Amino acid sequence: MLPSIFGENLFDDLFRDDFGMFPAWSDRNPLYGKHAKNMMKTDVRETEDTYELDIDLPGFKKDELNLDLKNGYLTIQATKGLDKDEKDKNGKYIRQERYAGSMSRSFYVGEIPMEAVKARYEDGILRISLPKQEKKALPKPTTIAIE
Numbered sequence: 001m002l003p004s005i006f007g008e009n010l011f012d013d014l015f016r017d018d019f020g021m022f023p024a025w026s027d028r029n030p031l032y033g034k035h036a037k038n039m040m041k042t043d044v045r046e047t048e049d050t051y052e053l054d055i056d057l058p059g060f061k062k063d064e065l066n067l068d069l070k071n072g073y074l075t076i077q078a079t080k081g082l083d084k085d086e087k088d089k090n091g092k093y094i095r096q097e098r099y100a101g102s103m104s105r106s107f108y109v110g111e112i113p114m115e116a117v118k119a120r121y122e123d124g125i126l127r128i129s130l131p132k133q134e135k136k137a138l139p140k141p142t143t144i145a146i147e
Helices: 033-038
Strands: 042-046 050-056 065-070 073-080 101-108 118-122 125-131
Touching: 073 125
Parallel strands: none
Antiparallel strands: 042 050, 050 125, 065 073, 073 101, 118 125
16 A cells, blocks of 8 residues: 555556557546546445445436346446536636546346335435345255265
């Protein structure tokens, strides 16, 4: 681990692609810039009969979030829109750092019924409750050991 005097990542500036020659290496996200990798931080907690996910989504409204359960994958998508035509009655913007964009994250949760998934968004945290699946017994061997 590196001391915090180096900032978030000592190698950010060293490996930065200033000329855009390698777009796949770009760590720039128009929604939150180089800090996008820190978004959608998730805590997963196991209780007796559920898994609880707490996902940080500060600055989003409930209608900007979408949850999709398909083929055993739970996908959380957050889309932020920003109206560029909006004019400030008190003057013009000198610096504007908020952008429009989207981000998503997927988790494999297995085949669970959609009705069993509960979700609540409050104070910038999306809380999702997923029921545990019954453990399937492994098939018993049908072969006979030869002595």
